[in-house]
Amino acid sequence: MDERKARTPVPVVASAAASAVASVGGVPLAPGDHVCALYRGRAEREQLLTPFVADGLREGHSCLLLAADGEGRALRDVLTANAPAVGPDSDGLQIMGPKESCLLDGTFDGDHMLEMLYAWSDSTFSAGNGTFARLAADMSWAQPLVQPAFIHDLIRYEMKATRWFRSCPRVGMCLYDLELFSGDLIIPLVKAHPKVWLSGMVVENPYCVGPEEELDPREEVLEPQAADEV
Secondary structure, eight states, rough: HHHHHEEEEOOGGGGGGGOSSEEEEEEEETOEEEEEEEEEEHHHHHOOOOOOHHHHHHTTOOOEEEEOTTTTHHOOOHHHSSSSSOOOTTTTTTOOOHHHTTTETTEEOOHHHHHHHHHHHHHHHHHOSSSOOEEEEEOOGGGGGGGGHHHHHHHHHHHHHHHHHHTEEEEHHHHHHHHTTOOHHHHHHHHHOOOOEETEEEEEEETTTOTSSOOOOOOOGGGGGGGGGO
C-alpha cells in the first residue's frame, strides 16, 4: 500500500489550547498557523469569520480581512456589532477587496498579493500597532476565475503564504465555499495548507507540501486531476 495514502489526518487535540492565540470554530490555533476553512453557504462563513476577526480586535490584534469587492461596509458593520469597543473606523481592522490586493486587470497575481501582505505586516509591526496579527480571506469572489491556470497560480500563492504566516506572530484562515468550488480546486488546495477546518474539526494535513519545497508545475499538488489519487 502507498504509504502516503495510508496516513490519516491527525485532529488538533485540546492540549493545543495551551499555546493558542486564536481559534476557528472554537478549535484553537497556534502562532504561524495557516488554515484552509471549507464551509457551506454564507451563514456558516459568518459563523467562522465573525468571531475569528472580532476576537482578534478585542485582543488588540491587527486584523486584515480580504473579501469580495463591495462587501467591506456590511462586514465591518457585523464585526463592529460583535466587538463594539473597536468602533466602525478602528485602525485595528483593514478590509480589502481583490482589486486592491491580487487582481491586476482581472488576472490573479499571487506575487502582488504576497508583496502586499509583507508590506502590511512590516507596517503593522514597525508602527507598533500590535504584537500579533490575523488574516482572514474569503475566496468566494474567485469562483468565476476557476480554470487550470488560475488553480496553478493560486496553489503556488497559498504555499508561499504559509512561509509568510510563519515569519511573524500571526495566524490566518482562508475560506472556501464548498457550494461554489468543486474538487478541481479543493483537492489541490487542501494539499497546499498545513491545517484544514471541516465540519467543526481542524486536522493536521499529512498531504501538505511544505513551503520550503521547490515547486514544479508538473507536481501533482498543482494538478486538479490528482483528486482521484487522494
